[in-house]
Amino acid sequence: MNDPGPARLALLRFLERVQERDLERTRHWIADEERREQERQRSVRDRPVPPDWLLEQGLNRSSPPVQVHCGGCWNKGKRTIGISLGEARRALTEGVRACSSCRPDSRLGLLD
Numbered sequence: 001m002n003d004p005g006p007a008r009l010a011l012l013r014f015l016e017r018v019q020e021r022d023l024e025r026t027r028h029w030i031a032d033e034e035r036r037e038q039e040r041q042r043s044v045r046d047r048p049v050p051p052d053w054l055l056e057q058g059l060n061r062s063s064p065p066v067q068v069h070c071g072g073c074w075n076k077g078k079r080t081i082g083i084s085l086g087e088a089r090r091a092l093t094e095g096v097r098a099c100s101s102c103r104p105d106s107r108l109g110l111l112d
Contacts, residue, residue, distance in 0.1 A: 051082025053104065055091060065096045073102035 054069040057079040068083075068091050069076045076099070083091070089108055092098055098105035 053083045053085060053088035054080040055083045055087070055096070056080045056099075065091060067097050067099045068092050068104045069099045070102040070104045070107060073099055075099055075101035 050071050052071045054071060054073065054076050056066040056069060056077045058064055058066055059079075066077065066079075068088050069080065071082075085108075088104060089110065092105050092108065092110050098110075
């Protein structure tokens with residue numbers, strides 16, 4: 001009569017090794033995910049503060065500025081640069097158009 005004990009024990013040892021490898025792989029996945037989350041949190045924390053005022057540039061370098069926007073304006077163009085409060089006031093008083101969506105002229109008290 002054959003004794004199934006040693007064969008069964010060998011199979012259980014094999015299963016144990018497979019599960020240890022799976023557990024180690026899962027632990028690596030967890031460590032990778034924790035690193036990604038730390039990097040994501042660091043990128044959120046280290047993100048530069050958006051400017052309070054924006055100047056929308058013309059199509060090329062020789063074109064005059066198009067509009068002045070408040071920093072969080074949803075209608076800002078892709079060619080915007082951050083400017084200071086003084087630069088925003090100066091641009092508006094020199095004839096650069098104020099955005100009709102965010103109304104930087106009214107926020108700066110420059111309406112006629």
